[in-house]
Amino acid sequence: MAKIRGSIVVDAERCKGCEVCMVSCPTGTIAMAKEVNGKGYYYAYPANQELCIGCANCAMVCPDGVITVYKTKI
Amino acid sequence: MEKELRLMKGNEAVAEAAIRAGADGYFGYPITPQSEILEYLMEANPSQTTGMVVLQAESEVAAINMVYGGAACGKKVMTSSSSPGISLKQEGISYIAGAELPCLIVNVVRGGPGLGTIQPAQSDYFQSVKGGGHGDYHMIVLAPASVQEMADFVDLSFELAFKYRNPVMMLSDGAIGQMMEKVYLSPQKERVKVFPEWATTGKPPTRARNIITSLDLDSDGMEQHNRDLQAKYQVIREKEVRLEEFQTSDAEYLLVAYGTSARVCQKAVQLLRAQGIKAGLLRPITLFPFPTKRISELASKVKGILSVEMSAGQMVEDVLLAVNGKVPVKHFGRLGGIVTTPEEVVDNLKSEIIKG
């Protein structure tokens, strides 16, 4: 059976670190960075990228539209 | 095409002229003494002929903001009201001036302050020519003195409004709005189908989006916007002054009056001349821009000037600035809705200027 694998790209410089994506992620892919971006926010990043299923929940709730989502079947 | 002769009230003439000028929209709210404008338009029902939209708004505030919305689409739109209603519109007028939108606002002035009276007055001069709403801005202000001019100035107002992207006010009063005179109406103009390039009409792929706003949170940007506005007003001051003179060539005494008062003063000049007093009249047709230069020239030739206005003395401040101390200047006018009579003007000129 084909397995669905996803991946996200966070425009970290535009991320405001609100964490809404993190709590919306069903697989725990996203975490907040330990360092800040140029604006001083702890930005979101795919900490556990192998868990991502490309569901786009994170992107859908991101108020700043900084997440791009990709998905494929392996 | 030949002009059509009608006997009409000033208010009706404005309404009919708006249809014939090819106006796209009128948004108004009833208030005496200008309600005939909305009534006439509703009865004429131009949506069925020219396609002009006529809407009774829920308030003067809503009406002026409808004008904002329509003007921002590049359409020929207008509203009308009377003094208390114009006060309500001031917020919107400031936004329209700030966003540089063309439109026509007709003020059929009644006596104030407050609810005041429904009779004619000219006590809205300050709020018309000096701003009225917040911020540094000017409307172009035209002062019709006859029913014919109530009609003619509608088209002129739209022309000036679009030329300068600026609101234009026709500052009339209850007397001109309510009285009937002969009027020659221009033939029907086509409504303009081409939109100005700045209008919000839906962004095609061929241009950037159009934004209509008066906001700039950056103070430097806002200062520059203000400087641009002031430069525009300066051009208007230089190019758009309109006035009429009556027996000024040999005048020793000058009356300055606009609108209904100018009509009264014309008769006063006749009465004075019959008594051997060489009086003349200057009638500003534009109140902004004010005919400062011409008044200054005449001030060098006359012995004294009487500024006549149905107010406690508003326009006289601009007359004083123009005359700049060359000769005595006094104000005369009745208040609260009473129209000054020619005889009163004669008496006042004699007692305040000639003997004074």
Next chain:
Amino acid sequence: MIEATGIKEIIKPENLVYRKTDIMTDNILSYCPGCGHGTAHRILAEIIDELGLQSETIGVSPVGCSVLLYNYLDVDIQEAAHGRAPAVATAIKRLLPDKFVFTYQGDGDLAAIGTAETIHACNRGENILIIFINNGIYGMTGGQMAPTTLEGMKSSTSPYGRDIKSMGNPLKMTDIVATLAGTYYVTRQSVHTPANVKKTKKAIRKAVQYQKLDKGTCFIEIVSNCPSGWKMTPTQSNKWMEETMFPFYPLGDLKVPEE
């Protein structure tokens, strides 16, 4: 440039499932972290994109936090005076009836200073879409009490909580407009979870269709958060919204067309 990307082998154009629509400009949103305004803007932009409405859209932005809406959506927009957006939109739609016209207004704008314009535009049945963001507070001016502020809710002008006796009741504007004959579709949604985002998008899509069919006013309330004004983290604010706002402003349709 900070690296915040996932697995390189998956990140290929043919695998793309979601990216920010081009109708959203690249300007950085002026909203606080976690604010629902951004999400609401984005899904409106997505609808405009998906339905190919860019060249026929004219929006009206309010006064309030979303005053700069015109910086974020790549469509023609007019910025209205506080509360007057429905009047402005009325004229736009009447003069350009083939265009898609919407207003985007907050609770102070729509339900306080603009109450008259809102009610009358809805009552006339103006064929426009009104999007109403209700976060129970005045965000832009610094967290003052709004007409929709809940009983007991603290704001900078109700520092001890909204006292009904002296400050009046929270106003259910959406319930009011649903009673007006001119409204065709009235619904209350939110954008704080993926499921809610989908529902709100669906509502906006419907409103666009109804406007095309000249059905009258469509009114979509989005109950939203104000982390800064509520003095909470974004995720706390969303939780608080579910627990406290939704019971008073329940999500769902208030008026649906008879099909």
Next chain:
Amino acid sequence: MTEEIIIAGFGGQGVLSMGKIMAYSAVMQDMEVSWMPSYGPEMRGGTANVTVILSTDRISSPIVKHFDTAIILNQQSLDKFESSVKPGGVLIYDGNGITRHPERKDISIYRVDATEEAARMNSPKTFNMIVLGGFIKVKPIIKIENVLKGLKKSLPERYHNLIPMNEKALIRGEEIIKEVHKAK
């Protein structure tokens, strides 16, 4: 030639429309006209008056203090406007309901009992046309044929059947107006 006229009476007597017909008739004769009403709530049941100016020249002030002719239709208006008639001018009044008759000796005074006559003719609505007929007799500035032309132009088609009745009233007004006093 300029004729400055005040017409004053109750609201509802047709004061304003009489002025309008007068103005319209003068337009038919290629004259300049102005019609300046008192307006507002006072029209609804209270007094109503209108200043009509007919002239061969451009009209300056539409508002004047003294009149060549005053057409007075009730006591209140008589009290208010008798003194406004220019010396040598004309005052025309309907005697109906008048308790204090005009007293000035320096003006010509005419009486046209139009209320009574309209009742007798069984057409109270033509009251103001009887008065107008009286005016035309005294001051033949406008011609009856032009009044009728003006009516035809200003009235909607559905009222054109009323024009013959109005013509009758105008002629009756010319017949019944009586000179009370002639200015020296």
